[in-house]
Amino acid sequence: MSSLPAGISHDALADLLLALADDELVLGYWDSEWTGIAPLLEEDVAMSSMAQDEIGHALAYYSLLAPHSGIDPDAYAFGRTPPEYRFARLLGHARTDWGFTIARRYLYETADAVRLESLSRSAWPELAGLTAKMRREEAYHLLHLETWFTTFMSAAPSAAERFRANLAQLWPDALDLFAPLPGEDELLRCGILPEPMSTLGARWEATVRPRLEAASVAVPLNSATLPPRSGGQHPDFSWLWNEMTMVYRLELGAVW
Amino acid sequence: MSAVVNEASVRAALRDVVDPEIPTISIIDLGIVRAVTVDAAGVQVEIIPTFIGCPAIGVICDDVRARLAEFGPVEVRVCYDEPWTSERITPYGRECLKAAGFAPPAHVRVVEGGTFPLTLHQVVPCPFCDARNTRLENPFGPTLCRAIYYCPTCRQPFEHFKAV
Numbered sequence: 001m002s003s004l005p006a007g008i009s010h011d012a013l014a015d016l017l018l019a020l021a022d023d024e025l026v027l028g029y030w031d032s033e034w035t036g037i038a039p040l041l042e043e044d045v046a047m048s049s050m051a052q053d054e055i056g057h058a059l060a061y062y063s064l065l066a067p068h069s070g071i072d073p074d075a076y077a078f079g080r081t082p083p084e085y086r087f088a089r090l091l092g093h094a095r096t097d098w099g100f101t102i103a104r105r106y107l108y109e110t111a112d113a114v115r116l117e118s119l120s121r122s123a124w125p126e127l128a129g130l131t132a133k134m135r136r137e138e139a140y141h142l143l144h145l146e147t148w149f150t151t152f153m154s155a156a157p158s159a160a161e162r163f164r165a166n167l168a169q170l171w172p173d174a175l176d177l178f179a180p181l182p183g184e185d186e187l188l189r190c191g192i193l194p195e196p197m198s199t200l201g202a203r204w205e206a207t208v209r210p211r212l213e214a215a216s217v218a219v220p221l222n223s224a225t226l227p228p229r230s231g232g233q234h235p236d237f238s239w240l241w242n243e244m245t246m247v248y249r250l251e252l253g254a255v256w
Numbered sequence: 257m258s259a260v261v262n263e264a265s266v267r268a269a270l271r272d273v274v275d276p277e278i279p280t281i282s283i284i285d286l287g288i289v290r291a292v293t294v295d296a297a298g299v300q301v302e303i304i305p306t307f308i309g310c311p312a313i314g315v316i317c318d319d320v321r322a323r324l325a326e327f328g329p330v331e332v333r334v335c336y337d338e339p340w341t342s343e344r345i346t347p348y349g350r351e352c353l354k355a356a357g358f359a360p361p362a363h364v365r366v367v368e369g370g371t372f373p374l375t376l377h378q379v380v381p382c383p384f385c386d387a388r389n390t391r392l393e394n395p396f397g398p399t400l401c402r403a404i405y406y407c408p409t410c411r412q413p414f415e416h417f418k419a420v
Binding site: 046052053054055130137144 | 307308309310311335336337338339340341393394395396397398400404418420
C-alpha cells in the first residue's frame with residue numbers, strides 16, 4: 001500500500017517528517033516534567049495530557065516514515081545523538097518556569113496550527129488525514145493557551161512583564177519553526193508540502209505579531225544568526241536527552 | 257469451529273471487544289471500527305483512534321486479533337483515512353457511557369475543512385441526575401478523551417467524554 005506521491009526521495013521525506021516529529025517529541029518531554037509540580041492541580045492534569053498528545057503525534061509521524069526508511073519509530077525517538085535531532089531552536093530550551101513554558105507553548109501551538117492547516121491539504125493522503133485529525137485535538141490546546149495568555153496579560157504587573165519578556169526572548173527561535181527544509185523543493189514539487197515554509201511563516205507572523213504588539217510585547221525584528229533547526233545543539237537539551245533515552249540505551253534492542 | 261465469515265458476522269463478533277479504559281462500551285458503539293472487509297486473504301479491520309496518542313490502541317488491536325482468530329487470518333490496520341469524531345458514537349453507545357457514569361459527548365457541528373466550533377460553554381447534563389447546570393472543572397482529564405465536570409445539584413464530580 002503506497003499512496004506516497006511518486007518522485008519523492010527518502011531524504012526529502014525525512015527532512016519534513018523528522019522536523020515535525022522531533023518538534024512534538026521534545027516539547028512533549030519538556031512539558032511532561034510539569035507532572036506533579038504544576039502551579040495548580042488542574043494544570044498538572046492539563047499539561048500531562050497535552051504532553052501525551054504531543055508524544056503520540058511524534059510517534060505517528062515517525063510511523064509514517066518508518067515503512068519508507070526501515071527505521072523503527074523508537075530508534076528515531078531515542079536512538080539518535082543530540083545533534084542529529086531536527087527540532088527547531090524554540091524547543092531546545094529547558095522548561096524553566098511556568099510563564100516561560102506558557103510563552104513557548106503559545107508561540108509553538110499558534111505556529112503548529114498554521115502548519116497543520118496547510119499539511120491537511122497535502123497530496124499525500126496519509127499525511128493529510130493524520131494532520132486533519134491532529135487539528136481537532138490541538139483545538140483544546142489552543143483554548144488552554146488562549147486562557148493562559150489572557151490570564152498572564154491581566155496579571156500583576158511583575159508577572160505580566162516577565163511573560164512579555166519571555167515572549168520577546170523566544171520570538172526569534174519560534175521563527176525557526178518555519179526555516180526552509182533541505183528537501184523543500186522536492187516536497188513542494190510532489191505536493192507533499194502544499195506551500196513553502198516561508199509562506200507559512202509569513203501567515204503565522206501576520207496573525208501573531210499584531211496580537212503580541214497589541215499586548216505591549218517588544219517583538220524583535222527578525223534575524224537569523226544560528227543554523228536552522230539546530231535545537232538539538234542547545235546546551236539544555238543534552239540533559240533532557242540523557243533522561244529521555246536512558247532506558248532505551250540501557251539495553252539496546254530490548255523487547256518490552 | 258467453523259464460523260460463518262462475512263462482514264456482518266465479523267462486526268457482530270467485534271461487539272465483544274470493549275474499550276479497555278471504558279469497558280462498558282464496545283469498539284463498534286464507540287465508532288472506531290471504520291471498515292471490515294472479508295476476502296480470500298482473510299479479514300481486514302480498519303481502526304480509527306479516538307485520539308492519536310491513545311495508549312489503548314495497541315491493546316485494542318490485540319483484542320480484535322484475539323476475538324477474530326476463529327475467522328482465519330486477520331489484519332488490523334490503524335489509519336487516519338478519516339478522522340474519528342465523537343459524532344461516531346452510536347445512540348446505544350451514548351447510553352452505555354451514561355450508564356457507566358460518563359456524560360456522553362456534547363454534539364458538535366463539523367464544518368468544512370476539518371475544523372469544528374469548539375466551545376467550553378456547551379451544556380453537559382449530569383449523567384447521574386440529568387441536571388443541566390453542571391460546570392467544567394478541567395477540559396483535560398485522566399485520559400486524553402475525557403474532561404472533568406462537577407454537578408452542583410447532586411454534588412458529584414463526573415467525567416465527560418470529550419467532543420472532538
